[in-house]
Amino acid sequence: MRSIRHLEETEGVNSVGTLLEIRDLKVSFDTEEGKVEALDGVNLKVKEGEFHALIGETGCGKTVTGLTILGLLDNNAKIENGQVIYKGIDLLKLTEKQLQQQIRGKEITMIFQDPSTSLDPIFTIEEQMLEALENELELTKEEKLKIITEELRKVKLPDVEELLKKYPHQLSGGMKQRVMIAMMLSCRPSLLIADEPTTALDVSTQAQFLKILEDLKRETKITAIYITHNLAVVSEICDTVSVMYAGRIVETASLKEIFLNPQHPYTYKLLHSVLGIETDIEQLQEIPGSVPKLINPPSGCRFHPRCEEAKDICKTKIPKLQEISDGHFVACHKRVMEWTKC
Amino acid sequence: MDKVLIEVEDLKKHYHTSKGTLKAVDGVSLVIRKGETFGLVGESGCGKSTLIRTILRLLYPTSGKIIFEGRNIAHLHEKDLKDLRKRMGIVFQDPHSSLNPRMTIFDILARPLKIHKIVKNRDDMVLRIVEILKLMGLQAEHMIRFPHELSGGQKQRVAIARALMVEPEILFLDEPTSALDVSVQAKILKLLDKVKKQRNLTYFYISHDINLIRVVSDRIAVMYLGKIVELGEKDLVFQKPLHPYTNGLFRSVPIPDPDVKIEKIPLEGEVPSPVNPPSGCRFHPRCEFAKSVCKGKEPKLMKVEDGRMVACHLYQ
């Protein structure tokens, strides 16, 4: 693993093969209505080379997790507790300047749902891509351009020379998203955080985009955190899945385990409300109630008011994320008890 | 089931832009039968939204016929449309923007009753509103709320209720769940299904979500650049899509199954601009089976083997 220049390892090495580890992360937001506990004890391990999906519904905290890693939270956010350990360094302890010079863009990059907001409309693609390589002082402009053209070819964009001279508004959504990917890759990051990158795209463009990601994964061995609500997309390219609910991770397992052997009641319900798994309206699962407001979240397991299997203990005690089989973690009192019994 | 409710004939809706004529809907013909759920799929910019808005007469068609209950409504004057508004309803994609933020739920639901003078007095009106809120799985107390106080799913229920207030024949559903979370989507779809059975409604869904259309529809149509390329019974079209576009589109959809992956890129390139669409068959530049005839001649939507309609030279 390539280490980061100029930064001392503060927290010792991560366990073998782990690129990023989030430990007991708590983040809250101050809003007019009150304090929102957006993340409440998130634990996450991202292994090197894997595509780790973070799935959940609106407001579950998946985007906040991504932003926290890069220190991009709004001013009204407060990190109350926890560590984000990347290559042995606690990112939460770095200053804004260190993050900007050493981490963002170089080590970890993020792509967002709407590519048009990430590209500056008044600069050409070439200017923006050169700008992204600004910190690479030892490279000449020619060398940089060579890298850029190479990356743009890698994401299968046609007529690269012509494309470089264009402005963002002259490109379609799918092309912009590919430019974003190429721009990210030109800095050779170790970790990519993709926040709903295909939600704004059409299915055919989405399919093309997913293919590109798949090729990248095979060729560059890049690690990614893939934030989405779309389980079908997850099943295409991810290796590990973490399910989030109301600011906590409720289940983490390999892709197959999640789909074939979901343990947490929420995971199960969520899977069976996906169109495509169930092909008949009658069979679609409903989750009673609605997602709780995080200003005053339910006590104990936050899913208990909507859970058909809830017991007394679920109301009072927060379930810990526990490993019930190899690499399969679940935060549910009932499941863990069943597992300890046998 | 086989009674025709709406017949659309060669409907066109063109816009004049600075770059030329934008042919949003360019000669669409279809039939909606009473009591069925018709699903229209297509990618963004294919003209599906324009099509239903034109059928609803929220837009004025450039040419063509829309025959609704035996009457051509395509060129009715604006002031003669009021009666039509009572017979057709629409539910929009984004419930956050389809409800007036300055009206309470009560006011929103009372408007259709007042406009069409459906109720005799205020008591009657309140009863109706309470009734529909209950049908939608909401409580009577929701009527004193403003839209921003409700969740996305609740807002969409209110939007559906508004469309149902006047007891229409047909509901047009413009991506009614795409702004909602999956678990909420399931609830709304079930609710719509229940209401349809209870009130003998006809549904016209449009969506870019192929899985959604597959789940809800009886018959489906696929639209590409202002034209319908394939139309038929749902099961037939899904089992064996005939048009190369339909085929590519269906294969682009990720299946939520870890063992099934998308095989090579099903559809290369991107949808061309509807301002200057390709000659002949509009799909030919992206079609792997394109022949010379496809460039020159536009294929007609014609009946093939199993009663389904396809617009492709391969089958003509």
Place this chain on the structure above:
Amino acid sequence: MTSEDLSYEQLKKEIKRLKRKRSSQVNLVWKRFTKNRLALIGFIMVSIVIFMAIFSPIVSPYDPYKTNPLERFKPPSMKHILGTDALGRDVFSRLVYGSRIALEIGALIVLFEGMIGISLGLISGYFGGVVDKVIMWLVDVLRSFPIVVLALAIAGILGQGVINVVIALGTVGWTSYARMVRSKVLTIKELDYIEAARSIGESNLSIILRYVFPNVLPTVIVMVYLMMPTALIASATLSFLGLGVQPPTADWGSIIAEGRMYLLKAPWISTSAGFFIMFTVLGFNFIGDGLRDALDPTSRRN
């Protein structure tokens, strides 16, 4: 609650709750407004001016019209806190009475230009097409003149007097409202709830009144507070030029004009009148800015 047991009595109760709900929305805006320190200062400043206007006879120590040849050009002192003018009248008392005129004229102008501007803006934005072109052409023509010059011309034709000042300034001022309202209507028009309103059979008039106008209203309220200073300054300018309110009426503009002749000998006359205008203008501006942030908290962040 089932539909059977909801009686008329309960309906009344529901409506009462509904009203309480509405007031709680006002409370939220008020809470945000008072959190903003500048807005609060503006509110206090304007309150002072309004207080002076209402209670002029109590606030002012002297009769503003009583001349006193023995007390001419007295500089500010304990006896006359802002000194006296060429006729020996107490400047402070005259300025206090002047606030009455200023607020009256300001309010009339805003009412006059607001009504015209909002109606035309709504029509122009909602219907578009030829109507829009004609109205916007008129706006452009009127705005191509410097506002004061045009108002001066109109006031010149109509002659002097309060009503003529209102008409002169209103004829020009409505264009700002029309533009602002029109641009807001253009965004609102594209929202789904307008299309939804058409889909249930609402008439154009009903859409404008029930769907468009209520959503333009916050902008208009802010606009009123931001336009008030313009109206104040313009009316003071007209008076200063001798076309507005006529002496001996205590008007801020004419007080400046009178003091101008003795600017070196008695600078307090014009400067204190100028200060009163600035004070009021700033107050209204602060309120306007504060209201804009309070009514639409997202506008600032973006």
